[in-house]
Amino acid sequence: MANNTDSQQLYDFNMAKTGSCGSCDNCTVRHFALCSPLETDDFPVMESMLSRINLSPSETLFYEADAGDYVYTVTSGYVKLYKTLPDGRCQITGFLMPGDFLGLAPQGTHNYTAQAITSASLCRFWRHKLSDMFNQFPAVEKRLFDIISQELLIAQNQMLLLGRKTSREKVTSFILDISKRAGRLGFPENIVYLPMTRSDIADYLGLTTESVSRVFSALRKDGLIENRGKDHIEIMKPQELTGASGEA
Amino acid sequence: MANNTDSQQLYDFNMAKTGSCGSCDNCTVRHFALCSPLETDDFPVMESMLSRINLSPSETLFYEADAGDYVYTVTSGYVKLYKTLPDGRCQITGFLMPGDFLGLAPQGTHNYTAQAITSASLCRFWRHKLSDMFNQFPAVEKRLFDIISQELLIAQNQMLLLGRKTSREKVTSFILDISKRAGRLGFPENIVYLPMTRSDIADYLGLTTESVSRVFSALRKDGLIENRGKDHIEIMKPQELTGASGEA
DNA sequence: CGGCATTTTGAAAGCTGTCAAACCCTGTGG
DNA sequence: CCACAGGGTTTGACAGCTTTCAAAATGCCG
Numbered sequence: 001m002a003n004n005t006d007s008q009q010l011y012d013f014n015m016a017k018t019g020s021c022g023s024c025d026n027c028t029v030r031h032f033a034l035c036s037p038l039e040t041d042d043f044p045v046m047e048s049m050l051s052r053i054n055l056s057p058s059e060t061l062f063y064e065a066d067a068g069d070y071v072y073t074v075t076s077g078y079v080k081l082y083k084t085l086p087d088g089r090c091q092i093t094g095f096l097m098p099g100d101f102l103g104l105a106p107q108g109t110h111n112y113t114a115q116a117i118t119s120a121s122l123c124r125f126w127r128h129k130l131s132d133m134f135n136q137f138p139a140v141e142k143r144l145f146d147i148i149s150q151e152l153l154i155a156q157n158q159m160l161l162l163g164r165k166t167s168r169e170k171v172t173s174f175i176l177d178i179s180k181r182a183g184r185l186g187f188p189e190n191i192v193y194l195p196m197t198r199s200d201i202a203d204y205l206g207l208t209t210e211s212v213s214r215v216f217s218a219l220r221k222d223g224l225i226e227n228r229g230k231d232h233i234e235i236m237k238p239q240e241l242t243g244a245s246g247e248a
Numbered sequence: 249m250a251n252n253t254d255s256q257q258l259y260d261f262n263m264a265k266t267g268s269c270g271s272c273d274n275c276t277v278r279h280f281a282l283c284s285p286l287e288t289d290d291f292p293v294m295e296s297m298l299s300r301i302n303l304s305p306s307e308t309l310f311y312e313a314d315a316g317d318y319v320y321t322v323t324s325g326y327v328k329l330y331k332t333l334p335d336g337r338c339q340i341t342g343f344l345m346p347g348d349f350l351g352l353a354p355q356g357t358h359n360y361t362a363q364a365i366t367s368a369s370l371c372r373f374w375r376h377k378l379s380d381m382f383n384q385f386p387a388v389e390k391r392l393f394d395i396i397s398q399e400l401l402i403a404q405n406q407m408l409l410l411g412r413k414t415s416r417e418k419v420t421s422f423i424l425d426i427s428k429r430a431g432r433l434g435f436p437e438n439i440v441y442l443p444m445t446r447s448d449i450a451d452y453l454g455l456t457t458e459s460v461s462r463v464f465s466a467l468r469k470d471g472l473i474e475n476r477g478k479d480h481i482e483i484m485k486p487q488e489l490t491g492a493s494g495e496a
Numbered sequence: 497c498g499g500c501a502t503t504t505t506g507a508a509a510g511c512t513g514t515c516a517a518a519c520c521c522t523g524t525g526g
Numbered sequence: 527c528c529a530c531a532g533g534g535t536t537t538g539a540c541a542g543c544t545t546t547c548a549a550a551a552t553g554c555c556g
Binding site: 207214 | 511512513514515521522
Binding site for chain 4: 197198199209210213214216217
């Protein structure tokens with residue numbers, strides 16, 4: 001089994017540096033969209049329009065029902081978005097990685113809580129300046145439009161997962177999803193970094209921590225995955241894992 | 249118990265006529281957005297940009313993976329959107345009413361199947377003309393942006409329902425949601441029109457038809473709702489029903 | 497009235513949840 | 527260096543909610 005510290009160093013998102021966006025020295029994912037997905041090569045976002053935010057692990061960026069005065073882009077680290085019922089039941093609606101966008105509040109207040117999982121940094125835009133930016137750079141609006149449309153598509157896929165998949169299918173779908181997204185950021189797809197707790201994964205998949213843990217154990221027992229230190233797993237049989245996800 | 253035919257006549261969406269949008273004589277919900285949600289008072293959509301579609305009950309508008317060359321607005325009737333897994337499991341991602349928008353395909357192909365539940369009519373826009381329209385009428389783009397943002401918010405609420413609510417909470421949430429949406433269209437909120445089958449409701453809530461039926465029976469037994477003909481129910485105790493939905 | 501799809505109800509099984517305890521890893525402090 | 531504390535994870539036993547399988551009831555329509 002690989003050395004824990006080694007794999008951490010190799011694949012830790014928080015350490016990743018693939019470039020800078022030019023208008024913000026904090027960005028880790030230049031070629032993806034960046035310091036803000038709002039920025040495009042043709043229409044760079046002006047420095048004056050954004051400010052930087054740094055979060056410690058488990059620090060909350062904003063709460064559900066807070067005023068939605070800002071929108072954000074994750075530039076490093078993992079962030080989770082979640083909603084809760086009055087009795088405390090929790091549903092995580094998304095795990096965000098560098099390059100991901102959050103914070104649009106169509107009704108003026110946020111519809112979910114945003115909390116850092118790892119140390120994380122974000123770029124923040126004042127929401128009222130968004131329309132200015134749209135007027136100045138129409139391409140920015142189109143970009144954001146595409147982002148939201150894509151998020152809606154992802155949300156629909158998640159509904160299918162939550163409503164119709166078994167616990168094993170849910171967990172395998174989750175692993176493959178995180179793997180592919182990390183792959184798009186330039187990380188190897190076979191080593192998957194999972195900084196969130198089992199409880200977070202459970203709240204994302206509509207399960208309990210125990211069920212999630214049991215599925216992980218079963219996948220390990222079946223040789224589909226192996227542990228690689230505390231926060232990483234290695235996908236040993238991608239084909240079979242895909243087959244176990246319920247799709248195709 | 250009220251006469252079946254009476255309540256049908258009073259509350260049938262397909263018969264509803266609350267006005268016309270001016271550029272399309274088919275619209276039933278003028279003051280809500282549209283012949284198309286794309287249209288605003290400031291920037292009416294031109295007749296030449298749209299065509300009308302009429303669907304019979306259970307007729308399919310487009311399938312998942314079809315080319316997404318058009319976007320649509322429902323002008324009368326109910327439409328369902330759903331995704332399926334290879335083995336046939338189905339998840340309905342939304343029930344659409346007059347005024348609702350559908351068809352955006354960020355990846356070029358549709359991510360869900362759209363099928364009529366009742367007889368339904370829609371306004372269709374050629375997708376490539378959307379950007380022309382955006383350029384000509386920037387307000388239209390903002391309008392559509394708001395619509396998509398709102399859909400994302402609804403999708404997040406649905407994730408909470410699918411992942412964390414009990415069968416009773418799911419069904420009561422569903423009834424209240426349809427009731428409120430019909431209320432916004434000008435229909436009484438206490439009489440709820442449910443043209444979809446138990447199986448559809450089950451596929452929307454991540455349950456089986458039997459479970460849905462059992463919850464309806466239980467709610468009836470508890471006096472929270474009563475049947476009003478085949479496709480309608482009456483909410484007898486709105487407070488208690490809300491209390492049973494898991495929220496607040 | 498008869499055929500057929502949908503809905504309802506019943507009984508039993510199964511998957512996931514609940515409750516509980518052991519285990520593991522990490523950080524702290526003697 | 528090791529003991530200890532504490533949070534997270536894993537495992538076990540059992541319960542419970544929803545599903546599955548099956549059959550009866552209801553409503554629609556020719």
